[in-house]
Amino acid sequence: MKKLMEQMAQELCAAFEKAGYDPAYGKVTASNRPDLCEFQCNGAMAGAKAYKKAPFMIADDVVACLGENSMFSMTEVVKPGFINLKVKEELLADYLEEMSADEKLSVTAAETPKTIIIDYGGPNVAKPLHVGHLRSAIIGESIKRIGRYVGHKMIGDVHLGDWGLQMGLIITELRHRKPELVYFDESFTGEYPKEAPFTISELEEIYPCASGKSKSDEAYRNEALEATHLLQQGNRGYMALWNHIMQVSVTDLKRNYDNLNVSFDLWKKESDAQPYIPDMVNMMKDQGFAYEDQGALVVDVKEEQDTKEIPPCMLLKSDGASLYTTTDLATIVERVKLFDPDEILYVVDKRQELHFIQVFRCARKTGLVKDDLKFSFLGFGTMNGKDGKPFKTREGGVMRLENLIADITEEMYRKIVENRSVKDKDADETAKIVGLSAIKYGDLSNQATKDYVFDVDRFTSFEGNTGPYILYTIVRIKSILNRYLEEGGNPEEGRILSAVNGSEKSLMLQLTGFGATVESAFEEKAPHKICAYIYEVSNAFNSFYHETKILSEENKEQKESFIKLLGLTKKVLETSIELLGFSAPDRM
Numbered sequence: 001m002k003k004l005m006e007q008m009a010q011e012l013c014a015a016f017e018k019a020g021y022d023p024a025y026g027k028v029t030a031s032n033r034p035d036l037c038e039f040q041c042n043g044a045m046a047g048a049k050a051y052k053k054a055p056f057m058i059a060d061d062v063v064a065c066l067g068e069n070s071m072f073s074m075t076e077v078v079k080p081g082f083i084n085l086k087v088k089e090e091l092l093a094d095y096l097e098e099m100s101a102d103e104k105l106s107v108t109a110a111e112t113p114k115t116i117i118i119d120y121g122g123p124n125v126a127k128p129l130h131v132g133h134l135r136s137a138i139i140g141e142s143i144k145r146i147g148r149y150v151g152h153k154m155i156g157d158v159h160l161g162d163w164g165l166q167m168g169l170i171i172t173e174l175r176h177r178k179p180e181l182v183y184f185d186e187s188f189t190g191e192y193p194k195e196a197p198f199t200i201s202e203l204e205e206i207y208p209c210a211s212g213k214s215k216s217d218e219a220y221r222n223e224a225l226e227a228t229h230l231l232q233q234g235n236r237g238y239m240a241l242w243n244h245i246m247q248v249s250v251t252d253l254k255r256n257y258d259n260l261n262v263s264f265d266l267w268k269k270e271s272d273a274q275p276y277i278p279d280m281v282n283m284m285k286d287q288g289f290a291y292e293d294q295g296a297l298v299v300d301v302k303e304e305q306d307t308k309e310i311p312p313c314m315l316l317k318s319d320g321a322s323l324y325t326t327t328d329l330a331t332i333v334e335r336v337k338l339f340d341p342d343e344i345l346y347v348v349d350k351r352q353e354l355h356f357i358q359v360f361r362c363a364r365k366t367g368l369v370k371d372d373l374k375f376s377f378l379g380f381g382t383m384n385g386k387d388g389k390p391f392k393t394r395e396g397g398v399m400r401l402e403n404l405i406a407d408i409t410e411e412m413y414r415k416i417v418e419n420r421s422v423k424d425k426d427a428d429e430t431a432k433i434v435g436l437s438a439i440k441y442g443d444l445s446n447q448a449t450k451d452y453v454f455d456v457d458r459f460t461s462f463e464g465n466t467g468p469y470i471l472y473t474i475v476r477i478k479s480i481l482n483r484y485l486e487e488g489g490n491p492e493e494g495r496i497l498s499a500v501n502g503s504e505k506s507l508m509l510q511l512t513g514f515g516a517t518v519e520s521a522f523e524e525k526a527p528h529k530i531c532a533y534i535y536e537v538s539n540a541f542n543s544f545y546h547e548t549k550i551l552s553e554e555n556k557e558q559k560e561s562f563i564k565l566l567g568l569t570k571k572v573l574e575t576s577i578e579l580l581g582f583s584a585p586d587r588m
């Protein structure tokens with residue numbers, strides 16, 4: 001369906017043309033002076049220079065050509081040359097009626113659906129999921145959902161970190177603790193045990209212990225480097241250990257992501273790229289891209305227009321071991337081979353930007369990808385505590401994601417029980433649902449690239465720009481609709497009529513913005529636009545609710561119209577939070 005703003009622009013373009021101007025000036029935007037108008041067109045200002053005419057003269061001509069138009073209840077020229085517009089009530093009502101029936105609520109599906117691999121989550125095996133990985137999961141999941149909604153083929157890949165030094169560290173620590181394990185016996189040729197020689201909690205204790213030791217003990221660190229390298233070369237015992245680590249760890253990760261309402265289409269890992277590395281490296285050598293520099297193998301990726309130094313991309317270390325860059329490049333080779341994507345989007349901490357500049361340039365320069373494959377990097381900022389420093393536990397340690405979720409849920413539970421009369425058994429479940437909205441909305445309502453402060457008190461509040469406030473609004477609508485059903489009403493009956501008051505019209509106008517909001521949230525990879533939008537919709541709805549008697553309305557048609565408008569508001573809000581990655585309870 002054609003969006004309301006597009007329909008208006010069409011009228012304006014025609015009027016510009018009729019008045020003898022370039023129709024391209026007929027663009028319509030939402031008003032930035034809602035006290036004066038609902039929409040505006042600034043084309044006359046833009047055209048003033050080209051036509052050497054005062055903008056208001058152009059605007060006058062255009063408005064004259066608009067004449068008695070079926071769309072607008074007001075067309076007004078305001079100096080220096082704005083065209084202020086108000087839409088006719090009946091038209092607005094009809095538009096919303098059409099939108100209610102539209103499966104996509106007025107979002108236009110992409111003309112040519114693209115295959116987009118979205119690389120997000122990026123946890124490291126054997127390290128507990130901590131808040132550092134939270135943003136990637138939340139933002140990536142939302143962009144994946146938005147992309148799907150606008151019609152693209154989105155393939156979410158968790159891209160597990162399973163091939164780096166952390167594996168060598170764990171193997172080394174295990175070797176120190178349990179040297180008798182058969183995995184370390186080089187002469188062993190039998191079958192390795194099925195059971196892992198550790199539990200998840202042991203694993204989580206082993207990694208930080210090993211990592212600590214490697215920082216102070218050089219011999220230990222070298223052992224771990226050697227173990228990493230042996231693993232990457234396929235050492236049998238180490239591979240068997242790696243398999244155990246993977247199994248134990250992935251089960252735990254999946255459980256954590258489930259709790260976050262985050263899911264991946266692919267559970268690929270860095271090690272899956274290993275088989276592609278030798279051929280890729282040889283190609284880069286043979287074609288003269290890669291050369292040796294102090295023993296390491298590198299590819300230059302600096303470009304003339306660079307304003308800062310972009311160091312060469314390192315492919316192999318002097319001992320022949322591969323690096324983060326190597327697996328990322330080989331993963332591109334694999335992705336191209338398996339999925340032939342149009343775009344690969346990485347949702348990763350912005351501190352890794354340089355790494356991705358190097359990887360993208362190297363992949364292009366060496367011809368790993370076709371020219372029109374698009375690489376995108378969405379680098380997100382840090383989640384800070386109230387002290388402005390990266391979020392930590394009260395004791396100053398790294399906060400585990402599980403604990404963070406538990407803390408929020410507890411706080412939510414307290415607020416729900418305190419404020420509402422939900423029965424206890426519901427309160428538990430409700431606290432989980434609402435708590436997740438607090439975390440996700442708290443994150444997504446900020447522009448992804450910026451740092452933000454994780455403020456438990458603010459995020460869990462039922463008032464203000466928060467997840468719980470949005471859910472509260474949805475629950476309010478649900479409860480009115482339920483009462484209407486209980487009265488014997490049918491929410492499908494009737495149609496949306498012209499607004500009865502200003503607050504109803506404001507709500508109606510807000511609802512028309514859904515399609516453009518979702519489309520631009522995808523274009524700009526900006527879920528925060530959806531948050532800002534639903535906050536406005538919720539505010540508009542709540543004003544309407546306070547000013548209007550809905551269930552006690554006596555005129556049947558009018559009441560049906562209110563109910564249909566509520567139904568549409570609910571659909572818009574529920575679809576939006578679905579795109580953000582959370583849901584609403586039935587009661588709060």
Ligand code: ARG
Binds near residue numbers: 122160346
């Ligand atoms: N595992 C990495 C980390 O924790 C993030 C992986 C991001 N994705 C990628 N293709 N490099 O830093």
